[in-house]
Amino acid sequence: MIRVENLSKIYDRNPVLRSVSFNVDKGSVTGFIGPNGAGKTTTIKIISGLLRKTSGKVEVLGEDPWNNPRVYERMSVIFTTIYHPKEVKVEEYLRDLGKVYGKDYRDLMAEFDLTHYGRSKLSQLSSGIAQRVQLVAALIRDPLLIVADEPTANLDPSARLEFYDVVKRLNSRGVTFFISSHILSELEKVVTHVVFINQGRISYSGKINEALDVQGNLIYVLVNDVDKALKIIGGTVEGGFIKVIGNVRDIVERLDEEGVQIISIRRSSLDEVFKKFSGV
């Protein structure tokens, strides 16, 4: 869906993307994760055809997005806030888009519980409803791919959960997502793949399970015999749990072989992996 190879962007002699490479697989929900200023928005603008790259190769749905506006027929982009005339009413806005793309917007308005807001101006909407309008607007063109830059940044916790429920629903219907966010606890429940970026460089790109399970991640284990387990796997005790660096399967096998019973085991959260890959 998206192929980025050795992408660089220099702003006024300041390199903000340095040989960035990653892929977004068809059918995935790929999280794009990095601290402030890492280069997420710059990358998303280049992928969306809004900003020119300095060098490297970018392909979205097989085309270079800068030279080929046709990409927009099957890709939608969502930002933190709506960039549209604020005085326009919800129904007018969606109806006009429906005309452009030859799609009946009313079913989508009903599916997303927006019928009631049809006469509200875009400027009068709460952030959660405005984001729902953006999603419906994105869906009107039947996209294969939705690229979203911090889509939940302005939303309260329940609107964020609602947003990610919709992402899951649409993904199960075949829509691929590339979503940048800082709110990792929520991303963790929905993403299948992650791309970590830090200071304009990719520090990890791959399946989330592999990111959470690589050697060097923290594992927390609760066992029936702490002293024996410490001798086998090492680590330190924290809040009753043994905290150890390693790989879940490895630790389970070693404890099992020695007859130590595991009551609970959990690996690092995406938050902890993020800290590791971003060096914070």
Ligand SMILES: Nc1ncnc2c1ncn2[C@@H]1O[C@H](COP(=O)(O)OP(=O)(O)OP(=O)(O)O)[C@@H](O)[C@H]1O
């Ligand atoms: N138009 C611009 N001109 C010059 N420098 C810019 C411009 N836009 C962004 N930058 C710089 O590029 C770097 C990357 O910014 P970018 O907005 O892509 O990061 P980000 O990961 O999206 O961060 P945030 O999460 O804070 O939005 C930053 O150092 C930023 O100051």
